[in-house]
Amino acid sequence: MLWADAKKARRIRTNMRKHNIKFHQLSYREMEHLRQFRRDVTKFLFLGIISIPPFANYLVFLLMYLFPRQLLIKHFWTPKQHIDFLDIYDAARKQSHPEIISYLERAIPLTSDTGLRWHLTDLCTKIQNGVHPAVHEILALRECFGNPPLGMNQLQALQMKALSRAMLLTPYLPPPLLRHRLKVHTTVIHQLDRALAKLGIGQLTDQEVKSACYLRGLNSTHIAEDRCRTWLGEWLQISCSLKEAELSLVLHNVVLLSTNYLGTRR
DSSP, rough: HHHHHHHHHHHHHHHOOOOOOOGGOOOOOHHHHHHHHHHHHHHHHHHHTTTTTTTHHHHHHHHHHHOHHHHOOOGOOOOHHHHHHHHHEEEEETTTHHHHHHHHHHHTTTOOOOOOOOOOHHHHHHTTTTTTOOOOOOOOEEGGGGGGTTTTGOOOOOHHHHHHHHHTTOOOOOOOHHHHHHHHHHHHHEEEEEEHHHHGGGSSSSHHHHHHHHTTOOOGGGOOHHHHHHHHHHHHHHHHTOOOTTTHHHHHHHHHHEEEEEGGOO
């Protein structure tokens, strides 16, 4: 399966070079395939590097057996492991949600517009009280996330670390690298959203829908497929309405839109 993925990724890249196509111009499935393949190859190459020393391959086999979630890509997970591991990752990213909401609360006094301050206060209160916010309530704050103090370039180091954990990215990087990685990751998701909106959610298989939801912050492993499609539709309404300067809202939307959906808060 990994070899087949590699051949498909090579065909896509060859076609991109041949026809001078940029990543954001690809179809949704081609973009998603390249994104996931990059992540798989990174983990696969790490295993290859640590197995280079003589006889180290025996240790690698032992490590893969003891730590399959950390060292093996999804191709090698059993169906039960797939569900269990996704639950573990989701529990880890949910631990950062209260911290992210607290940073939003700290930004309220720093917001110059009175109306935006009221909307941000109301949104934080609703999320803390277990209410799932409506799309229009989140979009009403788009100006907050395109300017200080919540714009992408104004986020503080600890805030970026919390957001990185919520995106399942390593927080153990210097602030400039954290900001760059969050920008790149959020831009890729935004490009995927535009391609998906063009394709249509109805064209996705059930597994593709659940994978898309999980990438965007919702633990879809225990949610019915129709509910996942509804949530993904809400996400696309928000994401596809935003400009590049407002992508900090896409980043925070991982928390805002997923925390209380269908009682998913823990």
